[in-house]
Amino acid sequence: MSVLSLRGITKSYGGNVILKSVGLEAEAGEFIALVGPSGCGKSTLLRIVAGLDHGDTGEIVIGGRDVARMAAADRNVAMVFQSYALYPHLTAGQNIAVPLAMRRLTAMQRLPGIGNFLPGQRQIRTDIQRQVKEMALALKIDHLLDRKPGQMSGGQRQRVALARAMVRRPAVFLMDEPLSNLDANLRVHARGEIVDLHRRAGVPTLYVTHDQSEALSMADRVAVMIGGNLLQLATPKEIYDNPSHIEVARFLGQPKINVLETRIDVAGLVRFGDLVLLANRGQVSDASVKLAIRPEFVRFNPASARRLSARVERMEFLGSEVIVHARLDAIGEVMTSKATPAEAAAWTIGQPVDVEIMPERTMLFDQQGVRLLAEPVAAAAALEKIDG
């Protein structure tokens, strides 16, 4: 059963289309990362779900209720902001207590002075204090409850913001780049903590980030948004291995995927060096297409008389691996390969190499960027097909 479903959400600001009919379904307890380059509309989408912004059209269903026209407070969603947005005048403990107090106490009971004399108020307040304490213990911030946000470090503020959002057990949890203000070491550590917390709480989470490694490492499913479109929503492995669009393939993966312009002939065959691919019939024929292959499936071998030759142009040493860039002699394009330091020790800049592409890992996209289904065939078999 989907606990959060978005259908056909559009948004434009004065003729500027930000979201072009975005749809998404989240299952119970799922962690979905919305990832994309800046300006792709991912934060706008999150704000529309939260109710801080309103979409032009579309349906937002949370736990079976259509909330598209509801105020933010009534949607039962909680959000962690990039800036944390803690109340600067309240201590950490008071910050965490705010969402509980706003929901559990009536307006009269919240009044300072008079409120203290109303029946039931004391009971609720001690209850809230207990919950705040529990939440703080779970996040290991119980020693910070009396400090104000100004007296805390970035990592501590981030935890307080998490605690404030989680303490009232929302139907949906929204996070807007909560880790981008932390330093690199802390960020990797905090990733694990958020995933842990999410597992324990089991609240479906929409997590906006521009960092692909965050998205791939944390999420159950990753949604890639580019230019106001949600291009693909799939598990991290699926979206990495099988991108449905060239932009998804280009956005994910470090270093970037290799993309080469080539042609598909009338018979649906694509030739590139020794490689021959046969595209499924009825897609396109006799047109230019894009051939894509991830750097880890490209190997540079010592030069021989083979057809795809290149020259090493640049090498990036990254410790456990070396990224090697080589320019193809035939078409002047640069190809990137991931090599082990041992392999790379053999190369020098300007050295001629042979390029070997793993045929079963190549992907084909048409000019609009849509994936074409294709499978590698042996050169001999391909020739037979043409003859036959």
Added chain:
Amino acid sequence: MTSNAFSVARIARLTVLSLGALLFLAPYIFMVSTAGKPQSEIFSSSLSLIPQQWSYVENFTKALSRVSMTTLLFNGVIVCALIFVIQIVVAIPCAYAMAKLKFRAARTMMVLVMLGLLVPIHATALPIYVAFDKLSVLNTYTALVAPFSISVFAIFLFLQFFRAMPDDLIHAARLDGMSEAGIVARVIVPNAWPAITAFAIFSVVAHWNDLFWPLIVVTNQDYATPPLGLLYFRAAESGDDYGALMAATLIITLPLVTAFLLAQKRFVEGITMTGLKG
């Protein structure tokens, strides 16, 4: 050598500052001095700051007995407090709405605020006076307070301050379940103290010292504010007893001076408007 040069520069700076301070304090010092002199000594040809014959007690007794000083001070406090509280209650929600909410009239309101800043009270004094007369509210606190209840200056000041507050803070408050009024009371006001203090100085000083408006709408001594009271005092004394007059002036300026000295640090903070961070 450097320390020597530094101290020379320091002495020069301090001298300039002291001379400036003396220049500004001179009338006040003279007032304190005159308040302690008997009538004969004030008009003597010799000019001395220290009274030869101390008559502070005498002058202060006169100042306190001739005019009802407590009524004056009480009126001053009531009028200033009412004006300030109403100005804050009106201006803060208004500035919040203009700074953080999107609505169609926002632009028009901005234009109106700007226009309001351009019109001085003296231009509208006569129509307001006539209206108050027709409503027969002359010689009341209403007449003293009402024209100042909406301060476009306050709206403008708070508007600038609220615009600098992060939007996410307000978004977080909305998600936490606060109403717009709740956001103003629980998030905006507690974080706007620097702006409120800064405005408090402007408002209270301006209205405590205001003579123009009370002079127009008040003829009954019971509603006179301190500066107006001074005017009556002069009239009552045929304008000659400067010793008692200065004593009365001293009493009237004392509350503001003590208030400022007590809260000096906060006031300076308020004027420099140290914004909130994070």
